[in-house]
Structures are given as structure tokens and as C-alpha cells.
Amino acid sequence: MTITKEQVLQALSNVEEPDLKKDLVTLNMIQDIVIDGNRLSFSVILTTPACPLKALIENACRNAIGHFISKEIEVSINMTSRVTTQKNTGVPGVKNIIAVASGKGGVGKSTVAVNLALGLAKSGAKVGLIDADIYGPSIPIMFGLEGAKPRASNEGGKTRIEPIEKYGIKLLSIGFFTDPNQPVPWRGPMVSTAVKQLFNDGDWGELDYLVVDLPPGTGDIHITITQTFPVTGAVIVTTPQAVALADAKKGIGMFLMESINVPLLGIVENMAYFTPAELPDNKYYIFGQGGGKKLAEQLEVPFLGEIPLIKGISDSGDAGKPIVLNQEHELMVRAFTEMANRVAQQISINNAQVLSGDIINN
């Protein structure tokens, strides 16, 4: 039997991407169609490396070919991915900037930023991390990089700073350039210049996601970053207590201000419950239950997940090996991996909504 490329595309135009709510052909996700007698192969380009719907989409493609063309065709599908982008992020080669913020200090914003970056990288994405928490940069410690100094060079009058690579991600922290034993006595404009340099002078190469750990609260750095670089979206970290939730709301308000206008990717509730190591199935909601989820519902933004409170996180942070890399802490690995996948999924959905039509650029 002879089949044509047009028949294949026609059949696959009946398969909808469940998140993006459009068919795979309209989204330009079907590529490299090869027909050889009754053998057919093609690639499906997903928009997140760890697409939770991968198996479902592959199955739907096989069914569509069987149903609309013939069950006799031998189908081979290459499921691959290419992270989308919707706007120029202002940093060459960087497809998406993710700002991680919290209203209140000490809620675990840096912990979430680090494990988010590593979770995204684990799924196969190219990831960078900027620690813009100028008054309390904690990423050098969390990666075991205290005292590290990134190499800087000068190319044609332009400074290039080489991010430090560890655990598969590229890192720059304001802490690499300051004395950890001294407070940073910088005024607003100096801070803004220093932070912008991390973005502009960093030799980031090609990145799918650049995660930015912001200082707590709302201030100069938030305004500088969001007004200089078109941020793809913000992840808000809170804990379950009423004070933290109230501050998270303020933080969210800032991102939604007309002059800032950064889309919200969602809310993460950290230290949501306590699970003792010896009783892994028990959850104790010591600070109250469901506050983060309720806030997300109220504000109509996605809820990205609950991260339990366990002692291992602070130990891992202090030991320079973030918990998402520590298979012994299965519960945490799962919580952070799922959160990272939800963030990637949300970016893919937002990008598709902005781009309408072809979302995979050739």
C-alpha cells in the first residue's frame, strides 16, 4: 500500500496536545516524516523534556495512523523535545527566565530555586542559575563552592564572565564577587549594576531555562531585573503560616503590577508538612494545612506542589549537595522533580498561548 506524507499529517491532525489544546500538526510538532513502503517513521517534538503526557501522546499518534490510514502500517515514533520560547529574554541564547521569589525571608526560596534548576536539568534541559540575593547569597554554600571565583576575560572591550558549572548547571552568584564575612554596603544603583552584569556579562551559551533566585520581599533588584529582562514567569515560594501567605500575596501583587507585568507560573508551598524518616507515610501539618493551595485558587494561578519539611534539606544544603540529587531522600526527590516538571509544563503552556499556532520554530 502507498501512503503519502499528506495522509500522515491529516491523520495526526486529529491528535491534540492535551496541555496546549491544539493538534500536533498545527503546533508543528510532527517532523522528519519518512515513508518506506508500509513502514512509517516520524518525530514528535514535545515542548518539555520530561513531558508527563509523553506516553499518552505517542499512543494517540499510533491510534490515529491505525484508524485514519491503516492498521497494517509499521509505525516508529521518535519522541523528542525542544523547549519553546516566546520572547527575546534580553540574554542571548537564553530561551526562558524563571524568577523565584518570596514575600517573606527564610521560607526556602533559595532551596526551591536550586532544586528547581537541578530538577529541570535532570529532565534533560540546559539550565543556568543566577543567585541575585545580594544581601544573603546562599548558592555558593549550597553547591559547595565557597571561595570559587569565576574566570573573567575581555573580548573586544566587553567583559565575559564564565559561569561555574556544577551538577550539570551553569551558576553565577553575587556571592562569588563579595567577601562572605563582610556585609555588602552597596547602594541601590550599585546593586542594580552588579546584578545586571550577571545576566549581561555571563557567558551563558544556549540555555532552555535561566533560574533566578531573587532576594526576599519586593525591592530594587526585583524592579531592575523585571524591567531589564523580559522574565518568562515567576515562581512564588511560601510556607503555610498566615504571615508567610500574606507576604506571598504582596510579592504576587508586585509581579502583577502594570509596570512589572510578569506572568505567574505558580505557587510552591515549602515546609508544608513534616514526615519523620522512620514513618515515611505519615504527614504532620504542623504549620497548618492547604494555605498555599488555597492562595493559588484564590488568585487563579497554578499550585506547583507541597515540599515537606525534613532535616535532610538543610544538611544537604550545608554539605554542598542539594537534596534533589540525593536518592536516599526519595520523598524530596519526588516532590522537587514533580515541581520542576510542573514549572516546565506551565512555561510550555504560557509560551503556546502567546505564540498561537506554530510553537516549534524550525
Ligand SMILES: Nc1ncnc2c1ncn2[C@@H]1O[C@H](COP(=O)(O)OP(=O)(O)OP(=O)(O)O)[C@@H](O)[C@H]1O
Ligand atoms: N523543606 C525544608 N525542610 C527543612 N529545611 C528547609 C526546607 N526548606 C528550606 N530549609 C532550610 O531553611 C533555611 C532557609 O532556607 P533558604 O535559604 O532556602 O530560604 P530563603 O527563603 O532563600 O532565605 P533568605 O530569605 O535568607 O533568602 C535553610 O537552612 C534551609 O536548608
